[in-house]
C-alpha cells in the first residue's frame with residue numbers, strides 16, 4: 001500500500017518497545033512484496049551490533065536508520081548507507097551533531113521527548129532546521145497530512161518521514177492518511 005501510494009522509502013522498525021516493531025520473518029515477507037526501487041529502511045535504537053547483523057543477514061535493507069545514541073564508529077561498522085536521527089533537544093547544536101557523523105548519508109531530525117527515542121507524534125520548531133548544512137535532511141516528528149505541506153515550505157527538507165500521523169491506531173497504518181500525506185508532501189515539494 002505504501003509503495004502504491006508513491007512513497008520513496010519504507011521503514012521497518014526493529015525496536016522491541018515500539019508498537020510498530022517487526023520480526024525478521026515479517027520484515028522478509030514485506031521486503032519480498034515491495035517493488036525494487038523502493039528504499040527499504042531498517043530502524044534501530046541502540047541495538048547490539050549482533051542484532052543489526054542478524055537482521056542484515058536476513059532482510060535486504062537498503063539503508064539503516066539509527067535512532068538512539070549510536071556513535072559514528074558503531075554506525076559505520078555495518079558497511080551500509082545510514083542516516084542518523086537527531087532528537088531536537090532545545091540545546092542541541094545540530095551542526096556539531098552532524099559533524100560527529102561524517103559518514104552518514106543524511107540526518108533525520110525528530111522531536112525530543114525525554115526517555116522516548118522517537119515515534120512520539122510530537123513536532124519541534126521547524127525554524128531550527130538548518131538551511132546551510134550541506135546535508136540531506138529528513139524532517140520527522142508529529143507530521144500529518146494536515147501539516148506536512150507547511151512543514152516542507154518552512155523547513156525545506158530533502159525528505160519527510162511520518163509514523164503516527166498516518167495511523168488509525170498505534171502500529172496500524174491508514175491507507176487514506178498515507179495517500180493524503182504523500183500527495184500533500186509531493187505537492188508542497190514540487191513533485
Ligand SMILES: O=C(O)c1ccccc1N[C@@H]1O[C@H](COP(=O)(O)O)[C@@H](O)[C@H]1O
Nearest residue numbers: 018118119121140141142161162163164
Ligand atoms: O516509530 C516508532 O515506533 C519509533 C520508535 C523508536 C524510534 C523511532 C521511531 N519512529 C521514528 O520516529 C519518527 C517520528 O515519528 P512520528 O511521526 O512523530 O510518530 C518517525 O518518522 C520514525 O522514523
